[in-house]
Amino acid sequence: MSVNPAIQGRVFPAVPPYLVGREKVREFSRAVFATNPINFDPDAARAAGHSDIVAPPTFAVVVQEATLAQLLAEPDAGIDFTRVVHGDQRFSYSRPIVAGDELTATLRVASVKSLGGHSMVTAESTIVDATGAHVVTATSTLVVRGDE
């Protein structure tokens, strides 16, 4: 089974809101070897003008994850999880993620392309805050290997 090209342009329902916890940001920060005090210390973050500790640049993947799970589970998408390799990743921020944010992510399939028997699916997850304002767009290109 190959990827269904008709999913290009499909917009999925928004996933339930993700509440960014301070300890989760600290845990993620330690895991990616962050050492900056604004990732750990609320006083340092406030001194730098943020309302609470700031998440590292790749933290948005934690929020994006539920949207990718939707895509992989889509019955007619034809994406075989065991053949998926993460090809590219991008984060484009309007503002940083801080502890206390309530974020909602919505995935859109930006493109489906075929390349030498493989399919490349680009999924764009738009992440907004509780007011609806854009925070970050997380874009993943998944390479789905074709049949041998």
Next chain:
Amino acid sequence: MTTSAPVTPSLESLTVGDIVAESSFPLTRDSLVRYAGASGDFNPIHYRDDVAHAVGLPGVLAHGMLTMGLAIQPVVDWVGDSARVLDYQVRFTRPVPVDPDLGAVVTVIAKVGALDADAGVARIDLTVTFNSVTVLGKAQARVSLV
């Protein structure tokens, strides 16, 4: 203890090609388990050799997103605030196998790739290597220096 606020580098002081940061990150299997828990990515190829071998891999690999996540840290330390990273992208070109005994050392060199004086933004290009082989392609961050 008090720490002084980090000083943001000025765009005017930079030239394309300048190395602004470099660092090495020794990864162990523990690092991968820690990242799995922190990120929620529990794909077993990142902690079980038997599963990795069954899908044709040489052994347990680091999460690509862990490599991406640590590779930006020298840039964050250089600019002083992770909020200055406006945009960050990578291509995952080669895996990083993490030996159970020896681990793996990932090395990052951050260079000025382009300067946009009007926007106050620098493009920083990252060279990320393991065993002298590049593991991330087109690894670029746009950072605000205003």
